[in-house]
Amino acid sequence: MLSRALPPLIVAACLLAGWEAYCRLAGVSPLILPAPSAVLRALVLNRAEIAVHAGATLQVAAIGFSASVAVALAVSVALHFLPRAERALMPLFVASQTVPLVALAPLMILWFGFGLLPKVLLVILVTFFPMLLTLLAGYRQTPPALRELLASMGAGRGQVFLRACLPAARPSFLSGLRVSATYAIVATIFAEYAGARRGLGIYILQAKNTFRPDLVLAAVLVSAGLTLALLALIGGLARLTARGPEARHD
Amino acid sequence: MTEAGLDLSGLTIRAGARVLVEDLSMTLPTTGITALIGPSGCGKSTVLRWLAGILPDTLAAEGQARIGGRPLRLPDPAIGFQPQADALFPWLTIAQNAALGLRVAGLSAPAARARVAPLFPAFGLAGTEAMYPAELSGGMRQRAAFLRTMVRDGQFLLLDEPFSALDAVTRLRLQGWLLARLAERPRSVLLVTHDLHEATSLADRILVMAARPGRIRAEIAVPIPPSARSEHSLAPLRETLKTLLLEDPPT
Numbered sequence: 001m002l003s004r005a006l007p008p009l010i011v012a013a014c015l016l017a018g019w020e021a022y023c024r025l026a027g028v029s030p031l032i033l034p035a036p037s038a039v040l041r042a043l044v045l046n047r048a049e050i051a052v053h054a055g056a057t058l059q060v061a062a063i064g065f066s067a068s069v070a071v072a073l074a075v076s077v078a079l080h081f082l083p084r085a086e087r088a089l090m091p092l093f094v095a096s097q098t099v100p101l102v103a104l105a106p107l108m109i110l111w112f113g114f115g116l117l118p119k120v121l122l123v124i125l126v127t128f129f130p131m132l133l134t135l136l137a138g139y140r141q142t143p144p145a146l147r148e149l150l151a152s153m154g155a156g157r158g159q160v161f162l163r164a165c166l167p168a169a170r171p172s173f174l175s176g177l178r179v180s181a182t183y184a185i186v187a188t189i190f191a192e193y194a195g196a197r198r199g200l201g202i203y204i205l206q207a208k209n210t211f212r213p214d215l216v217l218a219a220v221l222v223s224a225g226l227t228l229a230l231l232a233l234i235g236g237l238a239r240l241t242a243r244g245p246e247a248r249h250d
Numbered sequence: 251m252t253e254a255g256l257d258l259s260g261l262t263i264r265a266g267a268r269v270l271v272e273d274l275s276m277t278l279p280t281t282g283i284t285a286l287i288g289p290s291g292c293g294k295s296t297v298l299r300w301l302a303g304i305l306p307d308t309l310a311a312e313g314q315a316r317i318g319g320r321p322l323r324l325p326d327p328a329i330g331f332q333p334q335a336d337a338l339f340p341w342l343t344i345a346q347n348a349a350l351g352l353r354v355a356g357l358s359a360p361a362a363r364a365r366v367a368p369l370f371p372a373f374g375l376a377g378t379e380a381m382y383p384a385e386l387s388g389g390m391r392q393r394a395a396f397l398r399t400m401v402r403d404g405q406f407l408l409l410d411e412p413f414s415a416l417d418a419v420t421r422l423r424l425q426g427w428l429l430a431r432l433a434e435r436p437r438s439v440l441l442v443t444h445d446l447h448e449a450t451s452l453a454d455r456i457l458v459m460a461a462r463p464g465r466i467r468a469e470i471a472v473p474i475p476p477s478a479r480s481e482h483s484l485a486p487l488r489e490t491l492k493t494l495l496l497e498d499p500p501t
Contacts, residue, residue, distance in 0.1 A: 145337040152331035243341035
């Protein structure tokens with residue numbers, strides 16, 4: 001565990017040390033680029049306020065991401081059993097990913113107000129597609145021998161799906177889940193940026209408007225922490241659902 | 251043919267306009283091993299897949315099959331199919347893999363477990379119940395696949411080159427082991443193989459398929475009882491089979 005975490009920690013420490021040294025030695029104004037120590041100080045001093053905003057962001061991200069997982073699973077099952085629907089809908093799903101968030105986020109606020117709904121919808125829109133793609137690819141990668149064996153035993157399409165396709169898609173789905181998790185917090189912040197009462201997005205906007213880049217970076221640090229926490233949660237889920245020898249080695 | 255045997259008649263399988271198998275007929279008695287041999291691509295596995303009820307949608311088949319006088323269902327509970335690869339589910343334990351057919355048939359997990367558990371020692375798998383396929387050797391995996399096929403208790407077993415992926419020693423051991431299992435609980439086996447040694451040392455009779463389109467070209471009984479078979483006694487039969495196969499142009 002430690003041997004895996006050590007290399008990125010060393011790289012991060014080197015980058016922070018370089019950044020700190022540059023700020024101190026070059027005399028950069030803290031209004032332009034605050035040193036890491038200043039960002040840390042701002043984070044500690046404003047921890048209560050940042051925690052409230054981070055909590056709001058986490059709530060939206062968690063609800064949106066959970067809903068997105070459910071939607072991706074349901075849609076993937078439907079498309080797996082209805083290949084014609086997949087052919088008809090996939091171009092629309094692809095097109096939905098080309099819509100710039102910067103245009104969509106304000107429209108969502110305009111249509112659905114400042115509440116939870118527009119932000120959750122935005123998170124679903126951003127995170128749903130990677131999961132859908134990886135699920136469908138996972139179902140397709142089910143070894144034909146397993147499907148045929150089940151069919152020869154009299155299993156119907158539903159049983160073949162539940163006993164072979166769904167478990168076979170697990171590794172692929174976990175990859176999609178990890179990719180989507182990295183988007184979830186960013187999408188939430190973007191939605192809050194477009195309009196919200198609480199959340200890291202609106203906090204960053206206010207900090208920027210008051211010329212406090214240290215607070216902006218403190219909020220960015222927290223958002224990165226939230227994403228890492230979400231990834232750790234998925235890692236736990238992966239270990240919990242592991243079957244086969246990998247379950248013993250984890 | 252015995253009363254409850256499997257009768258297949260007039261099986262024709264097409265891939266579009268191409269005829270893969272034409273007017274193929276055969277009978278399987280209720281016990282014994284029938285080997286199905288023929289050049290690559292002659293349709294041996296395709297016939298097996300049709301009998302197992304897993305012919306791909308891209309192929310069209312017509313023909314009739316009856317088991318003991320009743321029409322064959324596709325798939326039929328009286329038939330167990332074992333594909334070329336062991337097809338064990340990597341995320342299931344060996345006990346769960348062995349019980350898979352019973353679970354598909356609707357048995358509860360505890361009932362299926364109770365049915366397979368006593369069979370593990372006879373299949374040389376005692377102690378592997380909680381292990382996963384990746385933790386077993388090739389021979390043990392194949393025995394686990396046999397256990398999964400045999401525990402469903404179908405009278406007819408369709409084996410698609412079940413020993414082809416094994417090393418020579420494991421293959422010989424497993425062939426002897428299969429004969430012992432069949433002696434304990436006699437069944438009818440249709441064995442698809444490329445290996446003339448395997449066909450002649452295991453089978454009671456050998457069906458030779460011709461290619462393009464696939465059809466039964468010859469049916470040869472193996473007149474020597476399994477206990478009396480040796481390299482020397484089987485040599486003439488192998489020569490006959492080799493000649494038959496070499497006469498067929500490659501597909």
